[in-house]
Amino acid sequence: MTARTARISRTTLETRIDVEINLDGSGARELDTGIPFLDHMLDQIARHGLIDLKVKAEGDRHIDDHHSVEDIGITLGQAIAQAVGDKKGLVRYGHAYVPLDEALSRVVIDLSGRPGLEWFVEFTRARIGDFDVDLFREFFQGLVNHAQMTLHVDALRGRNSHHIAETVFKAFGRALRMACTVDARAAGAMPSTKGVL
Numbered sequence: 001m002t003a004r005t006a007r008i009s010r011t012t013l014e015t016r017i018d019v020e021i022n023l024d025g026s027g028a029r030e031l032d033t034g035i036p037f038l039d040h041m042l043d044q045i046a047r048h049g050l051i052d053l054k055v056k057a058e059g060d061r062h063i064d065d066h067h068s069v070e071d072i073g074i075t076l077g078q079a080i081a082q083a084v085g086d087k088k089g090l091v092r093y094g095h096a097y098v099p100l101d102e103a104l105s106r107v108v109i110d111l112s113g114r115p116g117l118e119w120f121v122e123f124t125r126a127r128i129g130d131f132d133v134d135l136f137r138e139f140f141q142g143l144v145n146h147a148q149m150t151l152h153v154d155a156l157r158g159r160n161s162h163h164i165a166e167t168v169f170k171a172f173g174r175a176l177r178m179a180c181t182v183d184a185r186a187a188g189a190m191p192s193t194k195g196v197l
Helices: 036-049 066-084 134-147 161-179
Strands: 005-011 015-022 029-032 052-059 093-100 103-110 116-120 150-157
Touching: 005 066, 015 066, 029 036, 036 052, 036 066, 036 161, 052 066, 066 134, 093 161, 103 161, 116 134, 134 150, 134 161, 150 161
Parallel strands: 029 052, 116 150
Antiparallel strands: 005 015, 015 052, 093 103, 103 150
């Protein structure tokens, strides 16, 4: 099997983002976004998805974190799309439920070739430390648009916003790992009756 890796750089007038990914990694990560809580969340994707991940970001954070968070999502989505390749032989679908104390989230992924985000996550406060919780949706919207995946995210319960966010990112990592798994029984076939994704 060829290496399922990607290296993407994205530069705009607002940000410069560099992402490296290995879908068949061990969870190794080097994260430097300048946004500590986002680094913590990306760490969950890498560790629980067994994805090697490097992210380096510089942005106009003197304005706010919006451009950086969204553009990191976009660039990570591009990297995922490149790393999965033609999708032949993949499981294609992935799902995970992850609890953390009182919080429980469900994430379901389809590497469908069609971007779509269904986001049902309510936080109990507007910020986690300095991080604006509205930006989580922007991150995942950018990711799904460029990874060309359908993503359903449901926070089923929770009181602590940190716990809610962490269950979402852990569940995303686990679901992505499942969806990207090579299915030995598929014998390299495209996982679609259309013959293309």
